[in-house]
Amino acid sequence: MNMMSRFLMALLFLLLSTAVWSQHEHGQAHEHEHEQSVSENTADAASVTPATGRLTTTPEIEAALANGGTAVVADVLGVVCDFCAVAMNKIFGKQEEVAAVYVDLDTKALNLVFKPGASLDDEAIAALAVQAGYRISAVHRNAAVLGS
């Protein structure tokens, strides 16, 4: 029993410590929109309202934009954890058209900046998301992506 109590205390200590460490200690500074979707209970892509459609910026994304790249924001269904983000980053990061990629769990969006003169169409983005294990519900390419 003593051993168990000590173990539980150690776990509690770990939990309290990590909750403090985790408060947005990002390696990359980025902006969050933190807007909530209107449609919280929908199960399929067709009926889902886009999360924000606004680009989340990171130093890599800003650099790619400054280099003349074009941005696309895709709303993704099912991204609930860092494994999801890692999968999308790996799959999209390998594409030669892509200059920068960032998956934002808060906005549930895949943020892409293409190399100057390059692009992927909506179908290609959707197919790549399937390879990562997820599904795209909407792709935004207009000026609103950049907040203008």
Add this chain to the structure above:
Amino acid sequence: MRIIAGLLLLLISAAGSARPVSYVGGWTLIEESNRQSTAALIHYTPSPSWSLGLRSEWVRDEDYAITSLQPTYLLKRWFGQDYQANIYLQGGIGLASGTSGNPLSSTTAAYAGVIADWETRRFFLGYNARYVDAGHFGDNAMQLVRVGWAPYEGDTQDLHTWLMLEVDHRPESKDPVSVTPLLRFFRGPALLEVGFNIVDPTPLLNFTYRF
């Protein structure tokens, strides 16, 4: 000797609680140690719907180990804006061999199981059932349910923390039902779970790394 063998298995890395099918072209290294066994698994995902792994599991109290090929098939995935749910079918076939001086000869072993989960950024519900036939080493079945709650929603590359409770049922065990509170820490490609079984006093230690 058992501790050394267990540590070796841990170092090789083992078996899973997080998504058993990864992204196309992805490798996953998993270690799992619970009140019954210590296991290591490495798997490769050639398609979004299945993965193939090599698993080594040491059933500590029964003094045998199973080395097997383990395919996992994603039967169904549900997507929502705020959740994901999955049902996987898993199987394995390989060789069971005695450990710690167990004189029984090696024999063919096979197992089959199902894994289901539903997850949001704040809540987790999972179910796992498996039946193992290890020939003259015996057979065993288990099922477990896990519930989890995240005290905060971590964003990409944050440290994600989960409080979880696992209830397992192993009919052949001296304590057929046991309870394990655990903590899950998750960041980027790495996941660590640390817990302690309060019925059958044993630590739980799981680790997953994707690359």
